[in-house]
Amino acid sequence: MSEGFHTLVLILHVLGAAVILGVALVSLIVQLKKPPVADNLKLLGQIWKKAHFAFGLEVLTGMYLAASEADEFIKNPLLWVKLGLIVVAWAISAKVSWRNEEKGQSGEPDPKIAWVVLLIYAAIISIGVLLVEG
Numbered sequence: 001m002s003e004g005f006h007t008l009v010l011i012l013h014v015l016g017a018a019v020i021l022g023v024a025l026v027s028l029i030v031q032l033k034k035p036p037v038a039d040n041l042k043l044l045g046q047i048w049k050k051a052h053f054a055f056g057l058e059v060l061t062g063m064y065l066a067a068s069e070a071d072e073f074i075k076n077p078l079l080w081v082k083l084g085l086i087v088v089a090w091a092i093s094a095k096v097s098w099r100n101e102e103k104g105q106s107g108e109p110d111p112k113i114a115w116v117v118l119l120i121y122a123a124i125i126s127i128g129v130l131l132v133e134g
Contacts, residue, residue, distance in 0.1 A: 006065075006068060009061050009064050009065060010061075010065065012057060012061050013057075013058060013061035013062060013065060015057075016054045016055070016057040016058040016061065017058060017121075017124075017125050017128070019051060019054040020051060020054050020055060020058065020121055021118075021121050021122065021125060023047055023048060023051040023054075024114070024117050024118040024121050025118060026044070026047070027044055027047075027048070027114045027117070027118070028111065028114040028115060028118050030044050031044075031110065031111045031114045032111050032114075048093065055090070058086075059086075062128075066079065073131065076131060078127050078130055078131050079131060081127060082124055082127040082128060082131070085120050085123055085124050085127070086124060088120060089117060089120045089121060089124065092113065092116065092117055092120075093117065096110075096113060
């Protein structure tokens, strides 16, 4: 593919990461607010559902970027750590989302989970930078 297309995919990857990190940060801020406002928690649930688009964008663009430099990335253990963290972040988010849907509400706020998710996403982004800048 052309260099211009590669640059576009890289920009989309960075934008997707920014959206996900931003949603994780807002999630933490909303959950730390005392007392939590039910409307904010409900809105937060809706935002996380829309953030799945950004997560999907991250996966697709990340696959393209990794495939474009597969010889270099496949040997780097940081890639496997990053992929493992992505699975963990998705599993935590999915579990919280499913739990909340079963309860028919936004669920009780849990800042500890919000901190963990935020730190995982920050680590994923940092590892991505290390992979490229090496």
